[in-house]
Amino acid sequence: TRGKTAPKPFSEVLLMGLAPDGGLMLPESYPKISRETLEEWRNLSYPELAFEIMSLFVTDIPADDLRGIVERTYTEAVFNSKEITPVRTLSDGLKIQALSNGPTLAFKDMAMQFLGNAFEYVLKREGQTLNIVGATSGDTGSAAEYALRGKEGIHVFMMSPKGKMSAFQRAQMYSLQDENIHNIAVDGMFDDCQDIVKAIQNDAAFKEKYRIGTVNSINWGRVMAQVVYYFAGYFKATESNDETVSFCVPSGNFGNVCAGHIAKQMGLPVRRLMVATN
Numbered sequence: 001t002r003g004k005t006a007p008k009p010f011s012e013v014l015l016m017g018l019a020p021d022g023g024l025m026l027p028e029s030y031p032k033i034s035r036e037t038l039e040e041w042r043n044l045s046y047p048e049l050a051f052e053i054m055s056l057f058v059t060d061i062p063a064d065d066l067r068g069i070v071e072r073t074y075t076e077a078v079f080n081s082k083e084i085t086p087v088r089t090l091s092d093g094l095k096i097q098a099l100s101n102g103p104t105l106a107f108k109d110m111a112m113q114f115l116g117n118a119f120e121y122v123l124k125r126e127g128q129t130l131n132i133v134g135a136t137s138g139d140t141g142s143a144a145e146y147a148l149r150g151k152e153g154i155h156v157f158m159m160s161p162k163g164k165m166s167a168f169q170r171a172q173m174y175s176l177q178d179e180n181i182h183n184i185a186v187d188g189m190f191d192d193c194q195d196i197v198k199a200i201q202n203d204a205a206f207k208e209k210y211r212i213g214t215v216n217s218i219n220w221g222r223v224m225a226q227v228v229y230y231f232a233g234y235f236k237a238t239e240s241n242d243e244t245v246s247f248c249v250p251s252g253n254f255g256n257v258c259a260g261h262i263a264k265q266m267g268l269p270v271r272r273l274m275v276a277t278n
Contacts, residue, residue, distance in 0.1 A: 001019075001024045002023030007028065009060040010057060010059060011061065011122045015119070015128075018214070024218055027057060038267070050074055050228045051070045051071075079101045079102055081101050084232070085101070102146075104139075106140075108140055108143035111222040116151055119213075123153040124153065130211050132214060133214060134159065137252075138165040138169035139169070141160055145181050147215075154180060157184060158181075160183065161189050161190050164189065194216070197216060217253050226256060227259045230263035244271040245271065247273055247274070251277045
């Protein structure tokens with residue numbers, strides 16, 4: 001977003017988090033999805049759809065390997081539903097898409113589970129290790145920890161505001177005994193935790209020396225994985241590609257609705273994106 005970083009392959013961007021110039025890593029352009037492709041995608045299963053969409057961005061992982069990562073990620077065993085993100089009708093054309101079927105009941109599982117498997121694959125291939133430093137008010141931390149627990153070559157250091165999370169989220173995170181998970185309670189608010197992450201991310205030399213990455217919504221791999229469920233939700237909510245839908249997204253840091261914006265840019269028939277925020 002700041003234009004001072006040379007283009008890099010997907011795997012490198014996945015591991016780096018913020019760009020060295022402090023901007024977000026994003027594709028140079030978004031692929032445009034034709035009407036014919038939309039028709040072809042309409043009846044795909046969630047893993048098949050995820051593979052098709054991610055293939056447009058992931059150019060340095062062989063197709064069979066990417067398919068394997070996606071198929072290991074989006075399973076009924078992990079998400080308690082064959083549909084992964086089932087859509088049900090509430091009333092009068094108002095529908096709700098369930099993004100909370102993953103292990104921590106947060107929408108962040110949708111991308112984080114993919115990130116865990118992708119990190120492990122890339123690190124193994126490159127013979128590298130990675131230290132994830134993250135900030136959470138509850139959701140991101142538990143989703144990241146459950147996605148990365150026990151993964152080879154990864155250590156997670158997750159900061160959270162002391163006493164400011166729900167008891168349920170505290171229990172989810174602090175009860176994990178995996179050797180690669182480290183919880184750090186910070187005196188302050190979530191923003192204080194996030195400021196520490198951004199300061200580390202902005203110190204390129206420190207970041208490189210200690211092999212530091214991130215799982216917050218500044219990671220392109222996470223935003224990319226979230227694009228998939230906008231397409232999946234659209235197909236479930238409509239009967240033909242002549243229809244448009246509007247998405248209303250409960251939002252904190254806008255990483256979720258950003259993925260919806262990208263889906264719209266790619267050609268998904270979205271009428272409006274509405275942001276519900278506190």
